[in-house]
Amino acid sequence: MSPTEPGRSGALAIDLTGITKRYGRATALDGLDLRVTPGEVHGFLGPNGAGKSTTMRILLGILRHDHGTARVLGGDPWKDAVALHRRLAYVPGDVELWPNLTGGESIDLFARLRGGVDTRKRDELCERFDLDPHKKGRTYSKGNRQKVALISALASDVELLLLDEPTAGLDPLMEAVFQECIREAKAQGRTVLLSSHILAQVEVLADRVSIIRKGRIVESGTLGELRHLSRTAVTAVTERPLGDLAAWDGVHNLRQEGERLRFDVDAAVLPRVMGELSGRGLRALTATPPTLEQLLLRHYGDDLQEARR
Amino acid sequence: MSAATRTLPSGRGSRLAGTGVLLRFMLRRDRVRLPAWVLGMTVMMAYFANAIGTLMDGENLAGLAGFAANPIMALIGGPGYGFDEITVPRFLAGMYGAYLMLGAAFMSFTTVSRHTRVEEQTGRAELVRANVTGRHAPLTAALILTVGMNLAMSLLMGLVLIGSAVDPAPEPAPSFLFALSIGAAGLVFAGVAAVTVQLSPFSRAASSMAGGVLGVAFVVRGLGDMSAVQGGNLDWLSWLSPLGWSQQTAPFTLDRWWPLLLSAGLAAGLMATGYALQARRDLGAGLLADRPGAAYAAAWLRGPVSLAFRLQRSALIGWSMAMLLAGATFGAFVQPMREGAEEMPEEIVALMGGADGIVEGYLGFMGLYFAMMVAAYAIISLQGLRSEEQGMRAEPVLATGVSRPAWLLSWTGVTAAGAVLLLGLAGIGEGLGAALSTGDWGLMAPTVLGHLAHAPAVWLLLGLAVFLYGAFPRLLGAVWAVFVYGVFMSLFGQMLDTPEAVLNTSPFQHIGQYPAEDLSWVAIGGFAGVFVLLSALGTAAFRRRDLSTA
Known part of the structure; x- marks a missing residue:
């Protein structure tokens, strides 16, 4: 049981300390620290395989970490998973839908399983994202499946949005709509953890950024703070x-x-x-x-040079 | 531009371009699966031949053949050619041939689907077809592979038959005829799959359709054979089924080769149909189009139970219709069976409990038979949960306010209730068929009860599947081994003089074949209790493990 009344004490929305996660001999996370304050849009940057999705899944209690402490909205993401899930919404990097349910049915279902759907907002979002909710899940492209998960998450009344590379399949027009929606979510006081390797997106939206590399956070701060390093x-x-x-x-x-x-x-x-x-x-x-590409290049530059040799 | 175009090869040859490369690639991908199937089937044949050849002497065999000549055994086994002068090879062909044919058919349609529709559905076929690969190359390579598997299997089966510990040793020609009749069934179902993979964009639907055809083929020939052993006039039904053709070769008795031509002809016709259909559709598309659906979820779709129901609904509807129809068809045979009993020698009828005893025995046995089918449904349904997890559809649900126990137990509960529904429908169909054909409505209630009573045996296997899913998800398939073991023990164990203690290890053995036998309420209550316990253990284990994340 969560001893604290989460979110009320001005505590962190996400607080990971020294998290490790191993799969057999492979180390996915190696002493990861991540702190996200309530109400901020936090960019979570790193190349493929750095441990972004594993971190997201530990925050969701889908995976269990081996060492370290994890708090999400004041609760334990493994033990208090169900209570926490009513207060957050998650968009996976690879959205898979049921082949024989329509997009609209999936949107409603996810939102209801979280506690309820704001139908007016849902319809408005379908329109803004230009999604046809009548189609069966199996007929959607990757981008459209992502829209289904995004609309369902954004139409839910939750405190925390966990978005794992949410726009990887969206075109630039839809990405602009997405950015608007995230700004609105921030204005409503929601906390957003936005993982990406699309640096421009994070640069535009994020208040603060953490950069993950090989299962560790190598930099964390506002964009200004990181820029002085470059x-x-x-x-x-x-x-x-x-x-x-x-x-x-x-x-x-x-x-x-x-x-x-x-x-x-x-x-x-x-x-x-x-x-x-x-x-x-x-x-x-x-x-x-410096762009975030350059920031990243500085962190991964040695790898690039190794790769060139 | 046009000059360059003209130099491109075109016509029939180019549609098959790359077939050889694809075939080698398929062999590489199936380097474990292919030998497992071919050798596994051969080992089954070797096991049956050697077990029966070693265990049975002449006296045993004659008794066995008398037992096997009854209508129920004809239904599940075959026409029983030469059983009046029984030998081990005749018994082998008459009793176990059908199951080896089912295995070969299953091997064939899953192989074709795996290398054609599964590839298209996952998008891998697009990568392949973007290279120098003809439109028909993947299907052709898959069919060559499957035909090759069946031929290799037939050759090996023939060899192990000749070399088996049967005295006198089986002749080579009939041994290979028997082996080829099994391969012929495989060939036909390679053809069936060549058609079904064209129809739907989804491999599961394609395999279900092929499986449905196999089920119908099995039942139709069963009804014909049942009529044949009783001297009835419906024996022509056996000739409507490709499995029937394979059995009508009557190896070791009549040694007819020509029914194999029927199978080869049908296989060729089906394959040609597959090519014709493939030429008419786009890559990745099916011939059955998708219609738009509801923009909003129905109001009742709002929790894990309703989600589980929604996802299992279409399978449940299909199975419901199949159970009701199959039940009615089997039930309708009660009347011919009664009439047949009047013509059978009195002492045999008396041995089987009189004419009423035969009917009750049949209805009781059908309850067991349907319980086995419904158990297969329950296991397949729980395996669906594993695909939900591996297909990354479980993760977003478990990221909402649905707890892991709620998710797992909702699915289990819907499946358990579905099993009761299916058993009930099979019983109602069976009772209706029996009552309508005989005019005796008193058969209805005991038949339905006799079918429903097997639900806890189905639950027991379901509970085992839940436990494995929660605790050892990679071993979930092991529940099939328990299932097949139970089915074989209950269908053939008694015939093979298996000790009572060993027979009793089959989960299907305990509840009783009502109305022929009394129901064991201890077994019913006990199995239900074990189901609850296994489900609870599986749920506890599922709470502790990581979700599979691809």
Whole structure:
């Protein structure tokens, strides 16, 4: 039984500490820590096989962790599974539907099993996601099956949404609808854990981001906090040639392309570099903040290099 | 552009392009499954031949043949050619041939479905067909594979027959005739599957249709054989069934080869139909189209019990109709059987409990027979739960407010109730058929009760399946071994002089074949209790384990 009255004390919506999960000899999660505060949209980033879905399933009590402590909405996800499931909705990465039930029937069923369906909202969502609820489950494409699970989750009155790569099969138009819906959910005070390897999506929606790699969280923070860890990509054209910028600490990958100079620069030395550039008669400048791709590349860069060898 | 197009090969040959590569690929995929089937069937044959050959002397055999010449044994065994001068090979062909044929048919239609419709349904066929692969190549390769399996099996079966410990040793020609008659049944059902996989986009539906055809073929020839041993005038029914043709070869007695031509002809015709249908449809599509359904779930669909019912409903409807029809058909044979009893020698009729005794014995036995079929339904239904889990459809349900015990026990409860419904319908059909054909409505109530009384035996197997599912999900298939063991013990154990203690290990042995025998209320209550206990243990284990996540 959950001793605390969850969610009322301003406690964390999700609190995982030192979670490990093994399948035989393979280690899926290796001391994972994840904290999500109520009301935030939390991006959960990592490449395939890093342990995102395993984490989701431990949060759902579908899998049991070997070590560590897990709290979801103040309860134990394994022991209090049923009580917790009435307060959360889950969209799996691979949605499978019953072949002989229509999409509409599946939407209603899932929502009712959670406690009830808001029919008006459900119909509105079907329209916004452009889903035909009359079709049988076996006739839907992957994207349409995902819409069924998404609509059912969004039409349920729950505190926490666990979304495992929910838009992997959606087209860009539908992804925009999805982003709107997540913003509305946030405005209603819901907590969202959004796993993805589509970085742009998380970048647009997430308040905070945790990056998982090989079963461990390697970075966690707001996008701003993570950005300072990364490099800004600079392209500049100056009237007078620059000195030996390449030799500076914190300047990387310097190359001259015609009159254009490209390099990456660490945040710490960015002011000094800017001073040097303006001193040489700066004519054109673009500075691109690091994308999450670059953040990830920094974490997985060693793997990429290993792979290249 | 057009010049390039013209150089492309076209016509019949290109539709078969890649068949050889696909065949080798199928052999690679089936490197365990194929030998398991072919050798498994051969071992069955070797076991029967050697067991009967070792156990039975002439006197035993003659007694056995007398027992086997009754209508019930004809129904479940065959026409019993040469039983008046019984030998071990004749007994083998007459009594066990039908079951080896069922096995070969099952092997064949599952193999064809596995390499054609399953591949399309999963989308793997699309990857294959995008390469240099003709439209008909997968079906052709699958059929070559299946025909090859049947031929290999027939060859091996013939060899083990000749080499078995039967004295005198079976002649080679009739041995191979018997083996080929089993392979011929397999061939026909490869053809049946070549058609059914074209009809529905789903492999399960294709296999169910082929299984339905097999069931009808078995029953039709059973009714014909039953009439034949009684000297009735419905023996032509046996000739309507491909299983009947295989049995009419009468190996070791008449040694007729020509019925095999009927089987080969039908198999070829069915395969040709399969190709013709395949040429008319798109990849992945069926010939039976999907209609749009309801946009909203019905108000009653709102909990784990109603979900389990909704998912089992179509299977239950199909089985209900099959049970009612089969019951009525079997029941309608009570009258011819009564008339037949009047023409049988008096002492034999007396031995079987008089004319009324024969009818009661038949009705009581049919209750047991239907209990076996319904047990198969219950096991298949629980295996459906495993597919729900592995097909990732259990996960989203268990991620809602449905607890694991509620999910598992709802499904189990619906299946257990479905089993009672099916037994009741079979009993009602049987009673109706019997009452209508004889005009004796007094047969109705005891028949229905006799069928319903077997429900706890079905539950026992269901409970075992629930336990395995919860505790050792990978071993769920083992429940089939218990089922087959029980069926064989109850159908043939007595005939083979199996000791009482061993017979009693069959779950079908204890409740009693009412109205011929008394019902054992101890067994009924005990089995129901064990079912509850096994379900509880299975549920407790299911709460502790991880869900399968592909």
